[in-house]
Amino acid sequence: MRRVVFSPQLDAQVVNQYTRLSVDPGSSSTLIFWKLDSAIEGIFVNGNSVPISVFQGLLACYIGGIMVEMAEIGNLQQLISVSCPRLLGSLVFDHAIILTRPMPPIDNTHEAIARARGRQFWVHPINMLREEHGHIGQLYEELRQYPEKFYNFTRMPMEAFDKLVDILGPYIQRQNTRMRQAITAKDRLLITLRFLATGESFASLHLQFRVGKSTISGIVRSTCRVIWEYLQPISMPSPTQETWLQAAAGFQSVANFPNCIGAVDGKHVRVQQPPASGSLYFNYKKYFSVVLMAVADASYKFLAIDVGAYGGTGDSRVLMTSQFGREVLLNQATLPPPRPLPGTTRPVPFVLVSDEAFPLMTNLLRPYPQRGLDARRRVFNMRLSRARRFVECTFGIMAGKWRVFTSAMQLDEATVDSVIKAACVLHNFVRDYESSPDLGLETHEALDDSTVNWGSGRPSNRAVLVRETFTDYFMSPEGALPRQFGQPQ
Template identity: 40%
Template sequence: MDDDELLLFKTPLSHILFLDGEKSEWVNSIFQEREEHGEFHTLFPRLLEQENKCFEYFRMQVDTFWYILDEIRPYIEKQSNFRKCISPEERLSVTLRFLSTGMGFRSLAFSYRIAHNTIAGIIYETCDARECFSEKHMPFPTAELLEKSAKNYEQLWHFPNCVACIDGKHVRIKCPKKTGSKHFNYNGFFSVVLQAMVDAQYKFLIVDVGAYGRQGDSSVFSEPNLFQQIETGSFPFPQPRQITGTTMTLPYVILGDQGYPLKEYLMRSYPTGQEELPREIEIYNYRLSRARRTVECVFGILVSKWRCLKTELQVEPHHVDKLVMTIYLLHNIGIAIEGINEGTLQKINSANTAKIARSTSRGPRCFNRAGRDAYCIRDQFKTYLNTVGATDFQDNETGAYVH
């Protein structure tokens, strides 16, 4: 080995000379100051001392942060070799900050003093680690779990045999390449559809994300495995039961709005027009729409807490799926550990009150034609809610007593 080769061999990678004599740095000088001036190293220790500020920053309590970190640490921890790796604490911090604000990768790069492409990799890898929570915080529903959810709906929302409420939400994204108008929705922006089933305690039971934005609720519902499982009888609905105080035996059902088809297992409101509806239909529509507040509130909580959902996500659709699925698991984890923030819930309920009238005002869709059995089951629910189930109760949000 001659002298020039020996000199090159001993020269650090950060000082190797390339074309035109320009020096190429292994790490930009700005990012080399990460441990001195990076947001995590300067702010994180202070956040741990003030729980309210930690919640504002991460959108979760300190205990929840450590709980999540303990579970995913084996999946995101890297082994240091010739340079020090980014710690699991900092990786989780970057991910939560992105989900809670929707800041761009380049903005986060200057805050945390980490290159933007490294930021992206950290976020995607941390989101992949969510799988370790699925079994505990969102297992696939069993008959026992659905029956428990139905009891909660009857106790809290006064609608019998309801195992869940279903609805869809559009997640705004940048226009993917070579997709034409597939992701362009009726609201005038590009999106993918998040469709979710929610229990009476504001937790996700089943989530499907990734459908094209131009598809309606009925079209999205008819595509995924959930629909196929229900249609083939493999979805674990509890056995129909006799309603207390009556001779009626009714099946367990899901509640949806007018965008969904009326099925034997999926109830929606009666269509409304310009003419005044009979009182018994108005009561049924109100009670169904009132129970459906749970899914409306869940979407409201998601957007108010994880504000990346308020922005146009500048990532590819398959990464959008990854981010959104992480958010719904974080939502379930937050409720399990922290409970529901009553102040936030009250604001969202107030905003959703006007939606009750609007949700029953849309006319029927031609592709949502139902079978005779589905009409009969809806009529039986209507009869129950206007007879035995028509006792006065106090509205959970307004405090008023409603018949």
């Protein structure tokens, strides 16, 4: 505490510079008050200056910036008698004066707060013109007049976008405050979709939408999490027996592969090397990635996905450690019971189809090795490839629609996972509004590499028997296709 001493003879001009707080004369019940907007400079009692330290107990809360304190005169007398006994003899309580100097007014303007935070502007002048010149204010309303342009901008039809706003709006809308108007749910969704559709940097989107870079970063992160949380139960629910049976009917109708409940494959999503990760994310293609493992049906939609495995992890291990891999292939909890192939009587298990990167299992078929193929095995590989291509085409459609997959994501690991999951569930959501498969976008580069053996151990005899059963069926009159023998269909 600093000491401020005033002359016993107070000059009227000096006193007028202060705010005089009178003390009611009386006994020990008299109260002393002081204001929060005033800084106590000194205390004058009967012509004698009293050090501020004497009143430390009374002023501590105020000096700490907390609420108004009150002190009884009786307590004041006791405090002075201990700290300044020389004043006690001449102390008269009905002539006490507290002198205060008014505090400078607090600047609560946006610019003052920005300066206090080390920023030049509270809101950059470019961002202040968001409604007049940004994509949100002008371009969006113009695009709604041209459905094709709107589709190219958001990568979905207008009715799909409007439905998405209705579903997610309550969960991504923020509250308006006295400081600023919140970015609406529609605008937050529009920014996120544009990021997924182009893969542009936040700095680029900042200039297009006239929204701060850090704000865009937060919008993309939070909106992707909300998309997965609230859209996944609608567009990608956990598979049930009914789901698998519907998928099997689709493969039977489109790919002529009975008892096939899905095509499984993985996709390496290129990312920037995470800090202190070593070679965990470095894959055999010589770049850093995380693995998207997925099961697709014959309508080019995802049935189940697993995201986040290290790029250096083998496909079979990623599949077996994933949730749907454990449930479907190991526990077989949701799989339908075996049923005969069309035209036969012997029950055959339902299966997933895959490439050489995966092991042969009872419910997971992979092609025969390329060496020493006879006619039977060559036909089986061809029929398996017809069914397996659906997952590769699904990856291609998704990567063609959401161009964020075409370059390395400059995001942290958790946000990368959220972006991938959001893109997958949005892919399923938009597929319900599209009439054609749209396969001309780009093809997916499969994960398999003939020089790498990703298999794990020798297949079981039952797994070998299941594959042989399908091989014989595709050569039988009940399951053969004219095209497989080089004849017109």
